[in-house]
Amino acid sequence: MTFTPISLSSLKTIKNTVIGNPSAKSQLAQDEELIQTLVQCLNDPPPSDSSGEDLRVEAAHVIASISYGSEAVLGTLLRCDAPRAFLYAISKLSPEDPAILRAAFARGLRALAIAIADTVGPSLWGLRDERSTIKNDAEAALDSIFQIESLDVFLPLLVDPSAPTRVFIAQLLGFAVRNAEHRSAVAAWLPPDDRLKEVKTKRGWEKTAANANAPNRQGGWVCRSLSALIHSRDAKLQEAALWGLATIAKENATVAAALTKPPTDREGPSLLAFILTLAKSRSTDTQLAACLCATSVLRATPSPQPLHALAPADDAAARTVMNVINRIVSASSEPLPARTKACFVLYNLVTDHAPLAFAAFERGCLGKVAAVLHGLTPPPAPSEWDADEPDSGAALREAALTAVAAIALFDNTIRRSVTDDLRLLPPIHAALSARHVGVRYAACQCVRALSRAVSVLRTNIVDSGLGMAVFQIFKREGKGDTDGEKREGEDSRVTAAALAAVCNIVNEFSPLRPIYLDLGLMPRLVQLLQGRDPTLRLSALWAVKNLLSKSSGETKRDVMQCLGWGRLTELLDDADGAVQEQAFHLVRNLAENEAGIEMLFRALGPSGLLAHLTSALGAVDDDVVQQATYALANLANGAPAAQAHLLAAPALLRALRGVLAERAPHIRRPAVSAVLELARTSTAGRRALGAAGVGGTLRQMCSAARVGGGGGARGTAMDDDKDVIEQARTALDWLEHGEAYR
Structure with a gap:
């Protein structure tokens, strides 16, 4: 051409x-x-x-x-x-x-x-x-x-x-x-002349007091410029500016604060209040842009309220957004792309936020989205039921499922509504076999959310076949032969979502745990652990950790035989702190009974196991330290032979003392428990703890609790609850007067 x-x-x-x-x-x-x-x-x-x-x-x-x-x-x-x-x-x-x-x-x-x-x-x-x-x-x-x-x-x-x-x-x-980097660059951008003013101010050439003409006022130059466009009478300009503001306000507390404050140069409502009025405009596109913009502001605004509550202003703004979204989602007269965007705006509003998710449930958002799914999903049909579905229909199905997963993630009442009242398991089950990758991904996320409820997992997930369907997706890999036909392997993002559901389904209360193991769960997890995808590696390790929790000695042996003790050692030394955290949590679960403790010492050797624990107790990452401390506490509850190994490691005991002295209260709790168990062992054991300085640290904790202060920068002794302080006093009493208990 x-x-x-x-x-x-x-x-x-x-x-x-x-x-x-x-x-x-x-x-x-x-x-x-x-x-x-x-x-x-x-x-x-x-x-x-x-x-x-x-x-x-x-x-x-x-x-x-x-x-x-x-x-x-x-x-x-x-x-x-x-x-x-x-x-x-x-x-x-x-x-x-x-x-x-x-x-x-x-x-x-x-x-x-x-x-x-x-x-x-x-x-x-x-x-x-x-x-x-x-x-x-x-x-x-x-x-x-x-x-x-x-x-x-x-x-x-x-x-x-x-x-x-x-x-x-x-x-x-x-x-x-x-991405966040580009978003920050745009939000912080200033014209070259204003950048020169900023440089002069930082060098002390101008006063740094609050200045109405400061270049960064009202959220910065881009925020001010887009805000001015929102007040335009041109509907296209308003809509475009709303989309732009929605982007730069996302996860940006400075921009969000500028949009929620009343104007200083004139009387009138805040820009957020004006944005919420635009959410009721005649144009659906403008409504969606305004709702997304308000969502970005709400989610980026720090709230002084406790996690379970919403500030009154935030609650009113969220209700406005939810009401508009409900209308668009449920309006069959609206084009499918608009209803799709409305579902994703709802997802952006409630994702990873328990109060907003429950508010959306109470405002009927879940019911509206459920009606969309029932309308899109036919009764039980052949495997290619969605073969002729247009892309716009699949996109709406994906968006609706994504919203369901986000709303249901935190609350068992909502999960029960999904399964029993709204009867969404058949549409979710059908979506697991959909052609479109996004639909399968969103359906897996729904299974993940629902499987967090024990009662739902033990009944609905099992009875409906969702557990087995998501497991088949998890096992699907590469190019292979399925039902006599060559099909391309599963998208890695779908695999990751299915694996996240599997992580929940293999917990100790699940009837599917032994079935999964019989069907090849561990070889697939090991395969993912050996891969290059960091998300899949971490989730696979998470699943192995959950498998070992409250499991029988036979299951522990079988799992570790497949995983390999050498691979566990590598994971304990991994450069990724999140991987290390899960690896030590795995050790913690292995050490939950004497059989597992014996297995650990035998397979890793006392010196190897204790060297890893000693190193982890001094790690920078608090999450790693916490799991290593819990693992140590479990080991301290073991047989006398295991306790003797711990007490014969002065470096480990000094690291334990460091945890007591420097770490946050939630980490000190298992550390105090470990000390108490070790203090009860023998006179020699108490001497070893005393030589490591543990007694002095316990004394400081108890003394600080009595006088109402003290502690280090990582957390004060007053932060410890009464049970921990009482346990610390008992441990100190054993260290100082242990012979009196004999």
């Missing part, structure tokens, strides 16, 4: 040919010379009967059109350095250049940036295919777009006289910023 020479009419023909035509875009990708010519035309149009400005505008429109939908075309655009060409073209704009040229360049950069961000991820509205051959190039290109030199070029267009230009740049921020 080469048109030579480039002319205005040929460019329009290309644009009209490729719009909405993926095959035409793929064909165009094969003509790299033409795409290179298009990119060059942005800054150096060839001679033509038409004006150079018209050619540059049309070339920008063509590139914007072909950026979407074809990885091959995007890859060619990246090789031709299209992002840099757009940035250079924008940097050379002058006030005399026509508005249509400025808008075309802003639109082209927006389209290209969003297409690159979609390739890099994470996706804004559900999972996308990660099998991109250009991901590395796309990551480098996206990083370059959000470097300060590039931000200096296109962010000033947020105050451009051209309204379409401002819309495109706000949309770029709303949809192309995907």
Whole structure:
């Protein structure tokens, strides 16, 4: 599809040919010379009967059109350095250049940036295919777009006289910023002149007192500029600015605070209050943008309330968002993409936040989403029940399942409503076999949330077949033969979600634990432990740890035989603190009875086991120290032979004293328990503890509790509860007067 020479009419023909035509875009990708010519035309149009400005505008429109939908075309655009060409073209704009040229360049950069961000991820509205051959190039290109030199070029267009230009740049921020680093760079950006003022202030050349004209006031320059656009009467500008603000306010307490404070220069409500009024506008897209913006502010605002409560203002704002989302989700007249976005806004609002999740349940959000799932899912059907489902339907199913998983994650009452009242197990079960990767992923997350309830796990998960269905997903790997047909292996993200569910299902109260073991659970976990995916490695270790909790001696032997003691030693030394934490928790679970303790000393050797414990007790990571201390406390409850090994290790006892003296109360609890058990052993044992300085540290803990203060920087003795202090006094009494108890 080469048109030579480039002319205005040929460019329009290309644009009209490729719009909405993926095959035409793929064909165009094969003509790299033409795409290179298009990119060059942005800054150096060839001679033509038409004006150079018209050619540059049309070339920008063509590139914007072909950026979407074809990885091959995007890859060619990246090789031709299209992002840099757009940035250079924008940097050379002058006030005399026509508005249509400025808008075309802003639109082209927006389209290209969003297409690159979609390739890099994470996706804004559900999972996308990660099998991109250009991901590395796309990551480098996206990083370059959000470097300060590039931000200096296109962010000033947020105050451009051209309204379409401002819309495109706000949309770029709303949809192309995907990670915390880029978000922080945008939120902190200042125009070069303002940056000079900041430097002078920091050097003491100006007073640092509160200044109404300080460059960083009201959340920073970008926040102020987007906030001004929200007050525009142009609906497109309002919507674009809301998407942009939603992005930069995410996980940014400074921006969130600026949006929740009443204006200082005039009377009126806070910007958040105004945003909530826009959530009731006539435009569904504006409603969604306002709800997401309010969500970002709510989730980024530190709350002085306890974890189980919401501040009154936050509660009112959350109710407004939930009411709007409920209307959109349940409205069959709304297009499917809008209802999909509404479900994801709800997910963003409640995810990992127990009070908001329960509030959403009480406001009927779960019921609305459940109705969507029942409407999308037919009665029991053949395995290819979703073969003809449009992508928009699958996206809505994924979004609804994702919202269900987030709402149900924390509360057993909600989980029971999911299984018994709303009867969502059949739609979830069907979704586990869906074609679309995002649907399977979201269904696995639902199983993970539901399996956190013991009663649900022991009954519904087992009886419905969900437990076995998610296990089959977990076991699926690579390319293999399934039912006589070659099928591609499972997406690693789906595997990770299924594994998270398996971690819950293998706990000691689960009827499926022995069944999973018989069906090859451990070999698959070991395979994942040997892999390169850090998420899968950690979750696999977590599952092994759960398997060993409250398990029989036979199960412990079988599990460790498959895992390998050498591999456990490697995990105890792993550079990743999270892996070390789970490895020591595994040791803790092994040491929960005398048979397991004997197995540990025999397999690892006293010197090897105690050396690892000694090192872990002095680790920087408190989570590692806590699990190592619990493991030591379990060992201290073992037979006299095990206790003798501990007491014969002065370095270990000194490390134990360090935990008592320096660590937080939740870590001191198992440490005091270990000391008490060891103090009861023998006179020689008490001498060993005394020589390590344990008695003096216990005395300080008890004394500080009596006088109402003291302790170190890591936590005061007053933070310990009465049971720990009483246990510390008992241990101290044994150390000082142990012979009197004989």
